[in-house]
Amino acid sequence: DVKVTQSSRYLVKRTGEKVFLECVQDMDHENMFWYRQDPGLGLRLIYFSYDVKMKEKGDIPEGYSVSREKKERFSLILESASTNQTSMYLCASSPGTVPSGANVLTFGAGSRLTVL
Template sequence: DVKVTQSSRYLVKRTGEKVFLECVQDMDHENMFWYRQDPGLGLRLIYFSYDVKMKEKGDIPEGYSVSREKKERFSLILESASTNQTSMYLCASTLGRMTGYQETQYFGPGTRLLVL
């Protein structure tokens, strides 16, 4: 079974702090994704990566950056946290870039971030 893990289940930060959310997958997947999940808005894609050091913006990249230095790890960075970034953050992965459009996404447990 694919396992996607996220570094924290719950996180409380203060406005202006730099926040790192880590995601690791153990199945050698090429594609990794960061979403935020908000009530009534569903899942919205922040960034995705289809290879090491490669990234592409999703629908709501403002205020976020990402890093993928190793294939198994995809980090989401909030450069200066703001209260409107309080949300549930989900990481996901899929097997391969060229077949990725037909593939199931495997999700981590999520990180619930509260920015005060």
């Protein structure tokens, strides 16, 4: 089974700090995603990467950046954390081009970030 590992389950940071959230997948998936999950809002896509060094903005990219230097690792960066970025962050990966035409997302356990 694919495993997606998020290095930090719980983080507490102060306003203005730079925050790194790391995600690693072990099944050679092409695509990696960062979602933000807030109560009543479901999952909102922050950024998406379909290849090393490639990225696309999702629905809510403001205040975030990403880095994909290696195929298995996708990092989410908050350059200057703010209290409204307190949330659950979910990393996911998917195969990319699949013969059946459907990609299935595999999620990590999540990183709950609190910004004080």
